[in-house]
Amino acid sequence: MDFFANFIAGFTVALQPLNITFCFLGVFTGTLIGVLPGIGPVGTMAILLPVTYGIPPTTAIIMLAGIYYGAQYGGSTTSILVNIPGEAASVITCLDGYQMARKGRAGPALGIAAFGSFIAGTLGVIGLQLLAPPLVSVALKFGPPEYFSLMLLGFVILTYLAQKSMVKALLTAGVGVVLGTIGLDTMTGMPRFTFNIPELLDGVGLAPLAMGLFGISEILLNVEKKMKQELLTTRVKGLLPNLEDWRRSIWAILRGTGSGFFLGILPGGGAVLGSFVSYALEKRVSKNPEEFGKGAIEGVAAPEAANNAASQGAFIPLLTLGIPANVVMAILLGALMIHNITPGPMLVKEHPQLFWGVISSMYLGNVMLIILNLPLIGLWVQLLRIPYSLLFPLILFICLIGAYVINNSTVDVLMMFVFGVVGYFMRKFEYEPAPMVLAYVLTPLLENALRQSLILSDGSFGIFMRRPISAGCLIIAAFLLLSSLLPMLRKKRETLVAEAEKDE
Numbered sequence: 119m120d121f122f123a124n125f126i127a128g129f130t131v132a133l134q135p136l137n138i139t140f141c142f143l144g145v146f147t148g149t150l151i152g153v154l155p156g157i158g159p160v161g162t163m164a165i166l167l168p169v170t171y172g173i174p175p176t177t178a179i180i181m182l183a184g185i186y187y188g189a190q191y192g193g194s195t196t197s198i199l200v201n202i203p204g205e206a207a208s209v210i211t212c213l214d215g216y217q218m219a220r221k222g223r224a225g226p227a228l229g230i231a232a233f234g235s236f237i238a239g240t241l242g243v244i245g246l247q248l249l250a251p252p253l254v255s256v257a258l259k260f261g262p263p264e265y266f267s268l269m270l271l272g273f274v275i276l277t278y279l280a281q282k283s284m285v286k287a288l289l290t291a292g293v294g295v296v297l298g299t300i301g302l303d304t305m306t307g308m309p310r311f312t313f314n315i316p317e318l319l320d321g322v323g324l325a326p327l328a329m330g331l332f333g334i335s336e337i338l339l340n341v342e343k344k345m346k347q348e349l350l351t352t353r354v355k356g357l358l359p360n361l362e363d364w365r366r367s368i369w370a371i372l373r374g375t376g377s378g379f380f381l382g383i384l385p386g387g388g389a390v391l392g393s394f395v396s397y398a399l400e401k402r403v404s405k406n407p408e409e410f411g412k413g414a415i416e417g418v419a420a421p422e423a424a425n426n427a428a429s430q431g432a433f434i435p436l437l438t439l440g441i442p443a444n445v446v447m448a449i450l451l452g453a454l455m456i457h458n459i460t461p462g463p464m465l466v467k468e469h470p471q472l473f474w475g476v477i478s479s480m481y482l483g484n485v486m487l488i489i490l491n492l493p494l495i496g497l498w499v500q501l502l503r504i505p506y507s508l509l510f511p512l513i514l515f516i517c518l519i520g521a522y523v524i525n526n527s528t529v530d531v532l533m534m535f536v537f538g539v540v541g542y543f544m545r546k547f548e549y550e551p552a553p554m555v556l557a558y559v560l561t562p563l564l565e566n567a568l569r570q571s572l573i574l575s576d577g578s579f580g581i582f583m584r585r586p587i588s589a590g591c592l593i594i595a596a597f598l599l600l601s602s603l604l605p606m607l608r609k610k611r612e613t614l615v616a617e618a619e620k621d622e
Contacts, residue, residue, distance in 0.1 A: 125474075131176060131478065138482065140177045140181040144181035145184040148162075148186065149191055149490055149491065152192020158336070159189040159446055160328070162189075164325060164329045164332055165516055166185070167182075167328070170182065170457075175453075176472045176476065178457065180475065183450070183483075186429055187239060187429040187484075188483065190425045191231075192491075194231040194235070194418070195491075197211040197212045198418070199216075210393050210417075211393070211417075213417055214414050215417075218413045218418065221413055229358055232488055232491040233359070235423065236487065236488040238378065241375050242378075243484070245379050245427075246431065246433055246477055250437060250438050253434065253439070257439050262566075263574075264588050266571055270564065270592070272442075273556065274595040275384070289549070290553045291557040293554055294558040295558075295561050297557075298557060298560070300321050317527055317530070324452040327558060329521055330540070331537050334539075335537075335541030338542040341510060366419075370396075371420065371423040373420065374399075374420035378396055379428065381424075381428055381431070382432040383431040383432070389426075392424040392428035393422075397410075397420055400420040432444055436461055437461060437476075439461075440563065
């Protein structure tokens with residue numbers, strides 16, 4: 119009964135004209151930036167973050183969420199037509215999607231990608247609606263020690279699953295922790311690391327930080343690349359997959375939905391990992407694995423379903439525990455905090471219209487996306503012809519306006535450019551910016567939970583080990599850190615021993 123009551127209440131919010139409008143703007147923008155290689159959903163959400171300041175929080179989150187899961191739809195278009203993934207989660211779609219296009223089957227490839235995304239997105243929203251309330255009831259039993267340990271574990275998992283070196287991920291996370299402490303101390307009111315700059319009393323802004331690290335740095339990286347724009351000359355026709363295509367794809371879509379959804383819930387999982395795992399799974403269970411990489415339609419259906427389901431699953435830890443599962447969720451967490459809304463178990467009680475409204479809007483968003491992605495394929499193909507020499511200056515212009523209008527401050531614009539240059543060199547030297555943003559967003563929450571825990575225990579750190587859930591989280595976090603660092607230390611020791619023996 120509660121399920122249907124919440125379902126109706128959510129749609130009452132989602133169907134408000136303002137929310138429908140911004141839901142459409144979100145999914146349309148998401149599809150657009152998914153089609154155009156370059157900026158990605160993180161950079162786009164960071165650029166549009168200032169827009170959310172003047173609209174209601176529910177409307178703002180509906181729009182930002184639409185950008186995220188909308189990008190998963192759009193990314194398949196470039197993967198299939200030009201062998202360039204518009205979004206990182208669509209990298210694996212290139213393998214079979216482009217081969218299908220070369221064989222004259224671009225239409226069915228695009229069709230199954232759109233239908234698979236719709237099915238997975240819808241099932242993912244149902245899973246979100248079913249799993250979120252029970253998790254909230256469990257989370258209500260958490261105290262400050264459990265929250266501190268759980269957030270610490272989530273952060274360790276994110277760095278543990280870093281695409282590059284874990285040591286580098288930890289270093290960038292350390293910088294993020296320092297950035298998160300800049301400003302007035304929430305308990306004492308004393309300024310920290312402000313260097314007598316008045317604009318830093320409120321801390322480093324999330325928008326300049328994210329726009330710099332993901333928007334400006336992406337522009338700088340792309341400007342120095344020689345990016346060739348080659349469109350497939352084959353005419354796109356026959357978007358509706360035939361019965362044989364559906365027979366081969368339906369179980370791949372369902373398996374991709376299941377694996378993607380649960381990987382999306384895990385910190386560090388997300389759409390990218392979900393798409394790769396689902397592709398590997400389909401190749402393993404297939405009766406004809408040799409067809410993969412040569413135009414197997416299952417190789418398009420499974421990853422496209424997985425990345426959309428993962429984008430829905432990632433909302434569960436954010437909305438119920440207040441813990442972002444990936445950097446996109448960290449941007450959403452920051453957006454909620456800007457509107458003085460703290461995500462977590464009390465969100466559903468204190469802001470039910472936001473909680474259920476955002477979830478219900480995803481049903482509408484998925485319907486909008488299937489409408490946008492099938493009839494407008496021709497439009498998306500034409501957008502691929504936009505020269506990068508025009509696209510990147512436009513993105514830079516939007517970043518400049520966005521950074522300035524937040525506080526009408528040139529300091530924010532300067533910070534954005536500083537972080538843009540920092541992000542550029544970080545990527546050049548293979549330092550991932552995502553752990554820095556996650557650490558920046560989580561640091562205030564971690565610090566408050568740590569201080570509250572120590573107040574409860576009269577300054578004793580033993581409180582973290584006396585609580586079973588807290589102790590379990592800390593033990594797992596320690597194990598993950600040691601399991602990653604010990605092999606590196608052992609390898610370094612062996613290298614030193616070998617060099618010493620060589621000198622002798």
